[in-house]
Amino acid sequence: MTCGPDDTRLPVRVERSHPFMDRLPPPPSPLPRWKIEIAPPDLTPWLEGNCGVPGVMHYEGRRPGPHTVCVSLIHGNEFAGAIVLDRLLRERIRPRAGRLSLVFANPEAMTLFNPADPIRSRFVDEDMNRVWSPALLDDARSSHELDRARLLLPVILTADRLLDLHSMLWPGDPLVLTGISARGRRLAERIRGISLSVADRGHLAGCRLIDHPRFADTGSAAACLLEAGQHWQTDTVERTMQAVLSLIGPCCGLPIRTDQGAPQRHSIVTDVITARSGAFRFTRPFRSGAVVPTGGTIIAFDGDDEIRTPYDRCMLVMPNLRPACGQTAVRFARAVRE
Numbered sequence: 349m350t351c352g353p354d355d356t357r358l359p360v361r362v363e364r365s366h367p368f369m370d371r372l373p374p375p376p377s378p379l380p381r382w383k384i385e386i387a388p389p390d391l392t393p394w395l396e397g398n399c400g401v402p403g404v405m406h407y408e409g410r411r412p413g414p415h416t417v418c419v420s421l422i423h424g425n426e427f428a429g430a431i432v433l434d435r436l437l438r439e440r441i442r443p444r445a446g447r448l449s450l451v452f453a454n455p456e457a458m459t460l461f462n463p464a465d466p467i468r469s470r471f472v473d474e475d476m477n478r479v480w481s482p483a484l485l486d487d488a489r490s491s492h493e494l495d496r497a498r499l500l501l502p503v504i505l506t507a508d509r510l511l512d513l514h515s516m517l518w519p520g521d522p523l524v525l526t527g528i529s530a531r532g533r534r535l536a537e538r539i540r541g542i543s544l545s546v547a548d549r550g551h552l553a554g555c556r557l558i559d560h561p562r563f564a565d566t567g568s569a570a571a572c573l574l575e576a577g578q579h580w581q582t583d584t585v586e587r588t589m590q591a592v593l594s595l596i597g598p599c600c601g602l603p604i605r606t607d608q609g610a611p612q613r614h615s616i617v618t619d620v621i622t623a624r625s626g627a628f629r630f631t632r633p634f635r636s637g638a639v640v641p642t643g644g645t646i647i648a649f650d651g652d653d654e655i656r657t658p659y660d661r662c663m664l665v666m667p668n669l670r671p672a673c674g675q676t677a678v679r680f681a682r683a684v685r686e
């Protein structure tokens with residue numbers, strides 16, 4: 349695969365010599381009113397787990413086969429995936445072949461969810477999708493999320509294919525993040541109903557679950573991360589169910605929908621823009637998946653710096669319309685030509 353020549357790149361960050369002499373900075377994007385169509389599921393039956401790891405339900409088929417792991421609640425306020433896994437468990441699904449683990453990674457964070465202030469409850473102490481580097485997991489430091497990650501590690505280290513279920517705060521097209529391994533991308537192609545896959549290297553701030561070395565090209569397993577739609581919407585739950593069934597349906601004897609929709613387009617992230625100031629502002633409220641036609645277009649200001657698209661037809665992946673200093677504000681991606 350190729351992502352095209354790189355010789356037409358323009359700088360992504362331009363420091364202004366006379367900041368804001370000629371105009372005022374744009375105001376921050378207004379926070380939308382979040383629609384809350386779903387409620388956190390009652391996970392009481394699964395919290396103890398059935399395999400010695402709290403929050404993990406594990407089943408083995410009669411015939412050999414791969415270990416498939418579906419992970420929900422890495423972020424406590426993203427409970428569409430937990431609703432789906434809870435439904436499947438209540439329907440008593442079982443693998444005919446191979447092993448299946450359904451994981452509720454951080455139910456304690458979900459219990460903090462408050463519909464009056466829904467963007468809290470992402471975690472208890474720290475972002476659980478930044479703690480998966482082996483060095484950090486081996487470190488002596490303790491936090492609620494690190495300790496949970498250490499408890500879950502035996503499941504992760506035996507996974508052959510893993511789907512990490514997330515949703516998005518800001519509006520955008522659903523997508524699958526694959527990491528940069530070819531295996532991750534092949535796994536993404538099996539996910540039904542999601543028409544965009546994005547290969548990326550993760551975040552400066554820490555290692556995601558799908559970036560654990562087990563899922564790298566040098567490892568032996570595949571993982572990808574589903575961003576199924578906006579948090580708290582029924583469509584996101586249905587899309588997550590379709591994605592999970594496309595992965596576990598064959599081993600569990602469950603029907604999978606064959607209406608794939610549009611063929612999956614592949615993109616590769618070329619730049620991760622991290623906010624360097626507490627005043628990162630987009631020029632307009634871009635939605636994830638938006639393609640900016642012309643290279644050099646200013647899409648945001650970070651303090652006094654201009655953030656520009658580095659090439660024509662640049663896709664904006666999951667713009668964070670209110671990033672804090674040090675957080676990923678947006679990723680730029682190019683379409684991959686086969």
Ligand SMILES: [Zn+2]
Pocket residue numbers: 422423426514515
């Ligand atoms: Zn998430």
